[in-house]
Structures are given as structure tokens and as C-alpha cells.
Amino acid sequence: MIYYFSKLVICWQFGKYGDEAPNYKLGDDRDKAIYYLSTCCQIYAKGCEQMKPIGSTGRAWLKGFHIFFACTWIGTAISMQLLTFVRSHISTGDELWAVNAAIKLLDDYIIIPSAFGVLITGILFSWLTNWGFFKFNWIIVKYLINIEAILFGTFFLGPWVNGMEAISKVERLSALQNITYLHNAKMVVYFGPLQALILIAAVFITVLKPWGKRGKAEKKPHN
Template sequence: MAYFSKNTRKTIVFIHVLFSSLWIGAAISMVIIGFTKNPDTVSELLAYNFATKLIDDWIVIASASLSFLSGVLLCWKTAWGFFKHWWVAVKFILTFALLILGTFWLGKWTNESVYMVRDLGEEIYSNETYSTYQSSLNLWGTIQVGALVFLYFISVFKPWKRLIAEKK
């Protein structure tokens, strides 16, 4: 198999680290907004929800996707492989799981929250679905940030031995 040249590999690692950092920074920002919002009006509540939607639409989706794709390229075209090392396999599987969580749950709750505030106005304060979405975003957003921090940890410390022993 033809691997990337050293400079190409370094460039893709740079892209991977850059977009991973953007992803975690945006996720932290969304969690902070979720826990600290204290609106006085429905318009302010809409602004908070819309701000998290903008962060999700413009930063999280792009950075998570590019982080994953650059990681796939690194696995495919370097000696690390997809399943030669435990730390790479765990990163690959966990990142994929985070993309699924973000796409089908966190993103849905974020988008629906904006539409619900816009459509329900003052009724939003007594809407159980909205309250559930907000609680779920706070919980699962925090879990996602924790998982992203864990991915950083295993990227640096590579804590587990190889899955496949080296051929001698």
C-alpha cells in the first residue's frame, strides 16, 4: 500500500487537529450557552437558541465532518491503520458514535428548540417537549464534550497496546 509522504501526512494531521479543536470549542460554547442562558423575554430565549443553532450549523457540522474525514484518511493512508492500534480503533468508533449522536439527536433538539420558541411564543415556558429537549441538550452535550476530551487524551497518550502484533 502506498502511504502519504511525510509532508502530506503532517498536513493532514494539522487539518485533523485544527478541525478537532474547532469541534470541541464549538461544543463547549454550545454547552456553556445551554447552562448559562437566562432570558428575560421570548425574544432573548429565541436569540439564545438561534445562537446555538448557528454554532451547530456553521462550526460543529463542518468541523466534526472534516475531523472524521481527515481521521479516516490518516487511518487509510498511514501505517496506523484502522484497527492495528486500540487507541485508533477507539477513536474511530467513538468519533463515529459522536457524529451519529450529533446528527440524529443533538442537532434535531437544537433545531427543534428554535422552531418551538419561534412558533409557541410565551407558551414555550410550559412546553414539556421544549424542557425535555433543553435538559437533553445539556446532558448529552456535556457527555459529548467529555467524550471529545477523552479522544484528545487517547490521541496524546495512546494508552493501549496494539491490536495486531507486528510481523517480524
């Protein structure tokens, strides 16, 4: 589909098929951009057509890494929530900063890599097996959950956690009277568990594979 679309773009731009386009003089930068972008689309499409699905051993390894990253992501998210509850029972400024620093450490070095690990292995699994990217509704939902979790963590949860660590590092126990700190703490308490629950829901979506195939019901590929 991408291949024929790119052919159509080149045909519209130059009046002939892309294979003959180099014989024509490229005009401004727009012409060049359209031509090279379309050519790249053709190369990508042909590569996808020639790519053979991986065997059962490679599929098993890929599935294992995907499960590993998912377990790491969810387990760490739950651990961060437990630390959040512990934070409400501390009595010294050093303890407050230590808990916030631990949460930030988990977020930076475990949550972020595992989240992208899930996304990358998921993309490879869709690309290199018969499951595909858009054949099944539950796969689309999983991608939406994965991307939503990464974006929400990047633009909201992450900055809230980083801000709490930075404030408590300087102000110690006085951070509990800081309006920004209290706001960040409230947001983390509200949205942290929600994020974890959504990730857990993604696990059950993977196991149950609901909603079937798009368009019509067909036999599911083997895992």
C-alpha cells in the same frame, strides 16, 4: 485480503477465476451484481496495495487539518454548553429565541462540518500512513467515538436543538411552558456536556495512545 476474497466469490459463482469470468454468460441480476461487486473489490484492493504512504510534508498538513477540525468541534461544543447555561438566566422571549438560534447556527455550520472533517482526515491519515485502520486499539476506539458522536448528534442532539429553536421562534417566552421544549432542553443539558467530555477524552487518547497494538506489541509508526 479483499482481493482474494473477491476472487473466491467469483470462483464460486462462475467456476473460474474472475479474469476469465467475462467469457461466461451472466445469468440473472444476482449474478451480475455479484460479479461487478467482486470486480470493484479487486480494483479497490489493488489500488490500496499500490497506494504509497504520503511523505512527511503531506502527513504534517493532514495532521494539521485533523487537529484543526478537532479543536473546532470541541471548542464549539463547549461554547454551546455555555450558551445553554446563559439560556436559564434570560427574561424575554426574544432573548430566548436568540440564544436557541445561536446554538442551532453553531451546530449547523460549525459542529457538523468539523465532525465530518475529523472523520475524513482520520480516514485519510489511516489510509495514507503506516498507522492503518485496525492495527492499534486506540485508533479503533477513536473511530468508534467519532462515529458515535456523529450519529448521536444527528439523531438526538441535533433534533433537540432544532426543536427548541423552532418552538421558541413561534412561542417566545411561552416556550418555557411547552412540554416538548422542556424535554428537549433537559436532554441537551444532560447529554450535551457528556458528548463534549467524550470528545475531550478522544484528544487524550490521541496523545497517550493507550492499549498498544492489536495482537502483539510493536514499534509505533512515526507521527
